[in-house]
Amino acid sequence: MLGEGIIQGLVETARNFFGSYTEKNRLVTVQYPEERHELPEASRNFPFLLYDGKDPEAGLRCVACQICEKECPPRCIHIEKSKDKKPDFVGKQQAYPAVFDIDVSVCMSCQICVEVCPFDAIRMDKVYELSTDDRFGGLLYTKKELAKPNEYYQKIHPVEAAETDGRRVKEAEEAKAKAAAAEAAAKAKAASAASAAASGPQPVVSDAIAKEKQS
Amino acid sequence: MRDALLDRDVYEPEEGEIMEVSMGPHHPSTHGVFRMDVKLEGERVVKLKPVFGYLHRNHEKIAEHGAYLSAIPYTDRLDYLCSMTNNWGYVLAVEKLAGIAVPERAEYLRVIVAELTRFQNHAGLIGFLLQDMGASGTPLMYAFREREKILDLFESLSGARMMCNYMRFGGLRVDATKEWLDEVRALVGRLPQFVDEYEALLRANEILLARTQGTGVLPRELAINTGVTGPMLRASGVNYDIRKVDHYGIYDRFTFKVPLGEHGDVYDRYMMRLLEMRETLKLLEQALHDIPEGPVMDPKVRLRGLRPKAGEAYGRIESPKGELGFFLISDGSGNPYRYRVRPPSMINLTILEDMCVGENIADTVIILGSVDIVLGEVDR
Amino acid sequence: MMASANSADQVFVTLKDVIVAQVPAPFQTLVSILISVAMIIVVFAALFALTTVFERKGLGRIQNRYGPNRVGPWGVMQPLADALKSLTKEDIVPKRADRLVHYLAPLVLVGVVFLSYAVLPVGRNMTAVDLDTGVLYFFAVGAATELAVFMAGWSSHNKYSLLGAMRAIAQMISYEIPLILSSVPVIMMAGTLSLVTIVEQQNRYTAGIAHWNVFTPWGLAGFILFMIAATAETNRSPFDLPEGESEIIAGYFIEYSGFKFALFFLAEYLEMFAVSGLGITLFLGGWSSPVSLLAWIPSWLWFFGKLLALIFAFIWVRGTLPRLRMDQLMNFAWKFMLPMTLIVILSAGVWRFLSPGVVGPKPLGGVIRWLVCALVILAPYILLARMLERGRKIEKRTYRFAE
Numbered sequence: 002m003l004g005e006g007i008i009q010g011l012v013e014t015a016r017n018f019f020g021s022y023t024e025k026n027r028l029v030t031v032q033y034p035e036e037r038h039e040l041p042e043a044s045r046n047f048p049f050l051l052y053d054g055k056d057p058e059a060g061l062r063c064v065a066c067q068i069c070e071k072e073c074p075p076r077c078i079h080i081e082k083s084k085d086k087k088p089d090f091v092g093k094q095q096a097y098p099a100v101f102d103i104d105v106s107v108c109m110s111c112q113i114c115v116e117v118c119p120f121d122a123i124r125m126d127k128v129y130e131l132s133t134d135d136r137f138g139g140l141l142y143t144k145k146e147l148a149k150p151n152e153y154y155q156k157i158h159p160v161e162a163a164e165t166d167g168r169r170v171k172e173a174e175e176a177k178a179k180a181a182a183a184e185a186a187a188k189a190k191a192a193s194a195a196s197a198a199a200s201g202p203q204p205v206v207s208d209a210i211a212k213e214k215q216s
Numbered sequence: 217m218r219d220a221l222l223d224r225d226v227y228e229p230e231e232g233e234i235m236e237v238s239m240g241p242h243h244p245s246t247h248g249v250f251r252m253d254v255k256l257e258g259e260r261v262v263k264l265k266p267v268f269g270y271l272h273r274n275h276e277k278i279a280e281h282g283a284y285l286s287a288i289p290y291t292d293r294l295d296y297l298c299s300m301t302n303n304w305g306y307v308l309a310v311e312k313l314a315g316i317a318v319p320e321r322a323e324y325l326r327v328i329v330a331e332l333t334r335f336q337n338h339a340g341l342i343g344f345l346l347q348d349m350g351a352s353g354t355p356l357m358y359a360f361r362e363r364e365k366i367l368d369l370f371e372s373l374s375g376a377r378m379m380c381n382y383m384r385f386g387g388l389r390v391d392a393t394k395e396w397l398d399e400v401r402a403l404v405g406r407l408p409q410f411v412d413e414y415e416a417l418l419r420a421n422e423i424l425l426a427r428t429q430g431t432g433v434l435p436r437e438l439a440i441n442t443g444v445t446g447p448m449l450r451a452s453g454v455n456y457d458i459r460k461v462d463h464y465g466i467y468d469r470f471t472f473k474v475p476l477g478e479h480g481d482v483y484d485r486y487m488m489r490l491l492e493m494r495e496t497l498k499l500l501e502q503a504l505h506d507i508p509e510g511p512v513m514d515p516k517v518r519l520r521g522l523r524p525k526a527g528e529a530y531g532r533i534e535s536p537k538g539e540l541g542f543f544l545i546s547d548g549s550g551n552p553y554r555y556r557v558r559p560p561s562m563i564n565l566t567i568l569e570d571m572c573v574g575e576n577i578a579d580t581v582i583i584l585g586s587v588d589i590v591l592g593e594v595d596r
Numbered sequence: 597m598m599a600s601a602n603s604a605d606q607v608f609v610t611l612k613d614v615i616v617a618q619v620p621a622p623f624q625t626l627v628s629i630l631i632s633v634a635m636i637i638v639v640f641a642a643l644f645a646l647t648t649v650f651e652r653k654g655l656g657r658i659q660n661r662y663g664p665n666r667v668g669p670w671g672v673m674q675p676l677a678d679a680l681k682s683l684t685k686e687d688i689v690p691k692r693a694d695r696l697v698h699y700l701a702p703l704v705l706v707g708v709v710f711l712s713y714a715v716l717p718v719g720r721n722m723t724a725v726d727l728d729t730g731v732l733y734f735f736a737v738g739a740a741t742e743l744a745v746f747m748a749g750w751s752s753h754n755k756y757s758l759l760g761a762m763r764a765i766a767q768m769i770s771y772e773i774p775l776i777l778s779s780v781p782v783i784m785m786a787g788t789l790s791l792v793t794i795v796e797q798q799n800r801y802t803a804g805i806a807h808w809n810v811f812t813p814w815g816l817a818g819f820i821l822f823m824i825a826a827t828a829e830t831n832r833s834p835f836d837l838p839e840g841e842s843e844i845i846a847g848y849f850i851e852y853s854g855f856k857f858a859l860f861f862l863a864e865y866l867e868m869f870a871v872s873g874l875g876i877t878l879f880l881g882g883w884s885s886p887v888s889l890l891a892w893i894p895s896w897l898w899f900f901g902k903l904l905a906l907i908f909a910f911i912w913v914r915g916t917l918p919r920l921r922m923d924q925l926m927n928f929a930w931k932f933m934l935p936m937t938l939i940v941i942l943s944a945g946v947w948r949f950l951s952p953g954v955v956g957p958k959p960l961g962g963v964i965r966w967l968v969c970a971l972v973i974l975a976p977y978i979l980l981a982r983m984l985e986r987g988r989k990i991e992k993r994t995y996r997f998a999e
Contacts, residue, residue, distance in 0.1 A: 004422065004981075005420065006419075006420030006421040006422050006424075006425070007421060007422060007423070007916075007917065009416060009420055009421075010421050010916045010917065011912065011913070011916050013413065013416060013916075014354060014658050014912060014915055014916040015912065017354075017358070017657075017658055017659075017660055018654070018657050018658045018912075020660075021657045021658075021660050022657070027660050028660055028661065028662070029361055029364065029660065029661075030661050030662050032662075040371070041368070041371050041372035042372070043371070043372055043373065043374065043375045043390075044371055044372075044375055044376070045375035045376060068520075072283070072285065072286065072520060073286075074278075074282055074286035074287075074289050074290065109289055109379070110376065110379070111288075111289035111292075111379070111381050112375060112381060113285065113286065113289065113381075116389070116519070117519075117520055125375070235755055237755050237756070237759075259759075259922060259923075346918055349918035349919055350833060350834065350836065350918045350919030351916070351917065351918040351919075352655065352833060352914060352915060353655075353659055354655075354658055354659050354915050354916060356659075357659035357660055357661060358659075358660070361660060421917070421918070423834060423917055423918050423919075423920055424918055426920075426921075426924055427918065427919075427920070427921055427924070455998040460999075473997035473998065473999060474997060474998045474999070475995050475996075475997050475998075476995065476996055476997065476998055477995060478993075478995075483993070484993075487993070487995060488995075491995060491997075576921060576922065576923070577759075578837070578919075578921050578922065579921065
């Protein structure tokens, strides 16, 4: 009660006052906008769509399966599937989104759309300086604003991008190998059918023995 | 007049002017949009009515309309300062409902992030309490400096500082790298010094002692009858910590103590949280030492389109505010039939009038601060 | 041994004499008075502007953050931005408020506070009005500020502001008494109420050290009590319950906006300077330097240097301590400060009684005198503190842990 607790408090405060000039780690303010806090790699803010190559329309990975639209908790994604199809990175014919809108003012950056996407088409961005003065349309991002190249993704999330790219390269190779094997099988079948038609009726050879003969 | 239940003298207003003041939703010290209709006689409180609901956001109804997975980001926003423990409560309830097991490493990581959450919540709360007392933000800024370090750790782990959305049924969303664990170990090594500095700044301060000791007393029987939980209950002397009672997760593998108070006043509640901060650091050291390698997610669990069998489950955890419980009834479909949150802040708040009657209006704010409410949880 | 006046010290006095000599004879006193008044207003208002930045940056550094640093280098143009803001805000008067009193309250407050600067000796020969009853005048004018505070609280027709005003009145009246009583020992020893004479008596040097009142035990205790009472008089933390920011949100000036709000702020800070100035004059030797070696530094520089040091102490205390509650404040004033000030008066009397020569030869007698008077103050302080502690049931608690 003699006042020593107050003196202790005053000493502590004075130490912080002088320490903020001398010790580096006391003053933790980042002087925005001259300096910017460096965001860690895993940081996420709003989603964006990925495309491979140079053309956002042709290289867009999204196939409009609408899984992210269904799973999004606040329902901020709006997708309209296209009527025609185009080939994707393994060569299969897939649809594409004619309309892909995300309402960024509703999106809560929960990342569930990224988790459930089977095609690595949507990923989380790190931007936070998105303010606009257009109250109604300024925060509704269409496909054109959302599509960003794969190089951008590699820049902002290098570890995740390396893992995704590695997986996609492997899938592409596997698909190519399978396609080559299927093509070779079809060619062999066509050759054997043609030779059978040219040389008249032949004893029926089962497919397994014929395949063994070729390999 | 002596009130038998409160076991103390209750102030009887005489014939005088009763002034009704609304410490309204816009107030610097009510920890959110919260209103108290206070009837004053001079400076003494005669009657107090808490009015809340200004932040009601239909959380339970939204969760009942979406899938089980979609409710996890919404639970982040219940007690928005402690999103990891909110996630854990909900995920625990779903795991009980669907009978999902959790791998070892995931359990250890859950304990680590939950205890880090508890630490930053208590540090921030003590800072807020002192801010309400008029210490113009100095202890608050010191606490926030440490809290920022913990939030940076959360950001590098889960991607967001506060709305972490990290836990899933059957484990966690991503694994923690070795560098992250080393950073946590380094931080935990530095934190005891901060707790000592913090305690030294305030424990012997006569003004603090004079204002908080003997104010806002909550007797033991009343606390138990009202369903108060968390540090508030332990400050009144009741030994009830859900980590010790329920042994959820792997808490029974660690040794830690539970501090108990005697008087149940504001000073005891504030000291409870300070002492719990130290116990949290001990828990963290043990968990960081023992954490094994392994997967953090059971690969057979369906996250999308989880359809638990019909039944009900109640999962509860010791959140920094008290007992956070989630009651789920499933009817076999992909949406819960009934989803109910037991909010500790709201239930601790019901006793506010009994604690404040007879005190000065200046103390009302301190007593409210010591209850530790977050309006996101009170109103859901 | 008095320090001699030099030209740097008297630069403002000679400047004023030059200007007054330009004016024809019948108007010379009027112009001289106007110049003094204008100088006081300009200097102290500029000091107010500087203090707002100083306070915000000081509090910021205590809290490990920068203060304002965007407007001008190191934020020194911030008061300009704040002044522009408060001038351009809408002036809202509540519908059922008493308009005349509501309008007059800030004006009365600022006017009365400026009046108290008239008797402060800011430098050698630099007092605006050299009254024989300077101390009495100062306290009389200081008490008039309470009237203005109550005018503000009452006329706003708002429960919060009425609460704030009543708290403010109770607090200020209670702390007037320790404030005045803690200056009584100085008046006793100096034998005069005139502030100029009190400073000149402290301007003597023995062995190079000045005869400041704060170097005596009763002066030191009196100074501490004076500064505590001054903090309470000007509603600064930890006694800022009337403007309890987190409870009743700005108390008695809650219904003021725009420039009137700025005037309340101005008045609070000016009162802080005035009462610090009085403390410096009574206890810290006014414009004199503590050691005769440094007496060549101009006297007004010494005064403002000491004033800045006291302002920094105010800011330091504000950044550290939480607020006292109303009844604790009252208890502190009546049960602790009042007996302590009476004991300090007793100690001053003992000091005069034990004048050198009575107890022993020169150096030893002085030391014994110092120790005896210090004991006269410390023993009752410890006893009183222990008694109050027992009465209030504050205890050191230990906590048990369960497994």
